Amino acid sequence: MSGERDTIFGISSGAPPAAIGIVRVSGPEAGTALHMLAGRKVEPRRATYSALRSANGALLDRALVLWFPGPASATGEDLAELHCHGGRAVLAAIMAALDTVKGLRPAREGEFTRRAFANGRIDLAEAEGLADLLSAETESQRAAAMAQAAGAFSRQIEDWRGEVLLLSATVEAALDFSDEDDVETPPAAFRKDIGALVAEIATWLERPRAERLKEGFRVVLAGPPNSGKSTLFNALVESEAAIISPIAGTTRDAIERSVALGGVAFTFIDTAGLRERDETSEAIEAIGIERARDQMTRADLVLWLGQEGEGPATAWEIAARADAEDFTNKDVARHRISAATGEGMAALIADLVETARIVLPKPGEAALNSRQAARLSEVHTALEAAGVEQDWLLIGENLRQARAAFDRLIGRTTTEDMLDALFGRFCIGK
Missing domain, CATH: 3.40.50.300 (P-loop containing nucleotide triphosphate hydrolases)
Incomplete structure (x- = not known):
């Protein structure tokens, strides 16, 4: 993404006026911006009460400030948060002050979350769950989105991917000894392991889709x-x-x-x-x-x-x-x-x-959206083919296709257009 090393800032709380307004700053110059506003060094991960001043010394507000050095932050890079009063004029003054700091620019829709994804803090499935959580209007929508955002589906994918890697290792071992006389067709235990994985994935594909929660x-x-x-x-x-x-x-x-x-x-x-x-x-x-x-x-x-x-x-x-x-x-x-x-x-x-x-999807149960179901169907198809093949080379290729589909599922390989569409669903400060 162009400009990814820019330091970005935006309002992460609701639209003003409100009791509290939260401004986030993320990127390499976040510490510089925080020091300029607070006028002093802030201890990491500890809420500090501080006066916020513009570059010419004018008092903007008195607020709680937090400093999260990267990579252990929500975005995976240096991150500052300003918890100030939520009046329109207060927030406008702080945003104007940040805009004067060299290297800073206003954030785009979903850019904070996109950076979290790019820096490995969350994967694509978790990002989709977070987008659904922000748009949830009912308890069932909230519970399903929370399960996705918390990584329930991502952990399941990693478990499945680990099983496929073990199966792939078995294939590689068989191919290494392919010039010896004792190489046979895949044993029954190998096929049984693939069959169990195929059956488990099939149960997930049979679940109601996440879109049903939105449509009602x-x-x-x-x-x-x-x-x-x-x-x-x-x-x-x-x-x-x-x-x-x-x-x-x-x-x-x-x-x-x-x-x-x-x-x-x-x-x-x-x-x-x-x-x-x-x-x-x-x-x-x-x-x-x-x-x-x-x-x-x-x-x-x-x-x-x-x-x-x-x-x-x-x-x-x-x-x-x-x-x-x-x-x-x-x-x-x-x-x-x-x-x-x-x-x-x-x-x-x-x-x-x-x-x-x-x-509808069960309360608190991760529900697949259409994109996720399509990728998981690719995994299912590849594993089914692997389960009936006799040639170790073809079995290995099908297992490779399954791993590639898993990677597309959680965003290890993806396209910019798809990411633009996903993160465009977020607000500016998320």
Whole structure:
């Protein structure tokens, strides 16, 4: 990356005004900048109360300052932190003072974390987990991202890579003795070890993807006109998002809202009332009905509010409008509710949360994103091929391909474009 040896600075706390504002400085001139502002030497890794002054001696603020000599720092290089008051004027004055120091420049998006990656403080999987942690909006997203950022998946990769290296060593030993008469095809124990590794990686590939945590569990509310869909939709998303009217066909298009229930992300979709084509003469309503059917095919779950047995086979039968005078119960209703009065809503929501947790990644379990799954699939394919080959040379080549895929997975080999896309997701001060 161009300018990597520059010393960078940026605000790492939230947008001002705030009680505390944190300014980070990372690079070879971080110590010089800290000494200029604090006016004295600061003991490493110890919070020190100090006045901060500009180059002309003007008092900027009184703050806690910290000094982390590299490489034992968050970025792997000299790093200073200024914990000052979080007012806009205070932070602007400190940033302006830093901008006058030779060799310093403002940081770009994600540049502090990118330097941590470049200096070996974190690997690519941990960096992706950190990016997801910063954007997490639900407890399940936070827990999965935390597992990635803390290195759970990275440690697993290193374990797998170590096993592949041992297998590769066996191949090299066999090839060294290839000119002797006692060289045989791979023994059963060797194939068993590869098979066990293939099976273990397959279980990881079968896990729900991390993207599911962001998209949320998709729940479609379906049924004929005036079956209570919009009232239930508004109750679930806790807003008047859908228009409620006794006039059939009021909902003409699918309405989506994302909410968090029980720490789990959901996307609820209210759909047009379903009826046969010959029951409506309006082209717009007919389009809405077709879109409703399409939403049902894409749903993780359909809540069916129509006549019992007329919905999709896997739908939940919901006996809605329990408060209505013309209410008709269902023989096998999963839930009997009234969205208007709240009857049965708590039980329905608890059931939805429990069901979603089964489909989505487990709390605290590292979840693979699409890129990671693609690279791990390459490992799986290479190991499967190694497990059936008879020629030691071909087995060795497949094991080499598996190791290369592991390296791409954690960023030992990667591209600048991919890194730009990843670290561009971070804020300036991260």
